[in-house]
Amino acid sequence: MHQQEVKSTVEKILENHSVGTMATVKNNKPHTRFMTFFHDDLKLYTVTSRDTDKTEEIEANPYTHILIGYGGEGYGDAYIDYHGKVSINDSQEIKTQLWNEKMEPWFDSLEDPNYIVLEIEPEIVRLITNHIGDDPKEVDLKKF
Template identity: 55%
Template sequence: MKHEELKERVSNILRNHNVGTLATVKNNKPHTRYMTFQHDENLTLFTPTNKETYKAEEIDGNPFVHILIGYEGEGSGDAYLEIQGQAQIREDQDIKTRIWNEHMKHWFDGKEDPEYIVLEIFPETIRLMNDSEDTPEQLDM
């Protein structure tokens, strides 16, 4: 698959799946949890969280993360992504406002809540899995 075609297939999976797992590292061991994700045209991912969470502390200590997203639970043949990258904690209001949605009111007092932060994840490698007999295919960023 050509680079642009692969990038479009990756983007399509991200558009159609906003829940995945985010793994961080704590004491040299993986720590994984489900998160919601948004992405931009560069395939940079964004996920909201509280600044007083383990994941924020873990990313401060080690920015490398791993994400699984796209699997639908149907079994073999479900296309999904394995994403390796680095995360950065963002507290600037522009990003917080851009990814805010009303469902987040369950956890935050609003987009200006000082506890509300955004993890911005810069993929280094994205592997498209189970898409065809040609997969896995790797997109290096």
């Protein structure tokens, strides 16, 4: 599989799967939760509240591990193994872009001061196909 093909497959998975797991470190141990992700090319975004454990965890250690795309069939499902560095993006532009009515149970409005966006810059992106004999395919981030 060539690099463009690997990247295209990863992008297709990101288009078709928005929910994945996001791991941070809490008290020197992994702490994982399901999150909804948005993407721009290979950069990921997820919405959260300023008052969550994950915000504190990211301030202490900005690295994360994300799994996204697994369809649940159990055999041969493709998914993404994503390692990245997280920063808080509090810009009104990105908050407006990502806002939707499904967020209303957690935030008063788009202007809620607790509404923030976590921006995840990719460091390692691997495509896992789970076919016997297939090794993970890593996206060469320097090419894209």
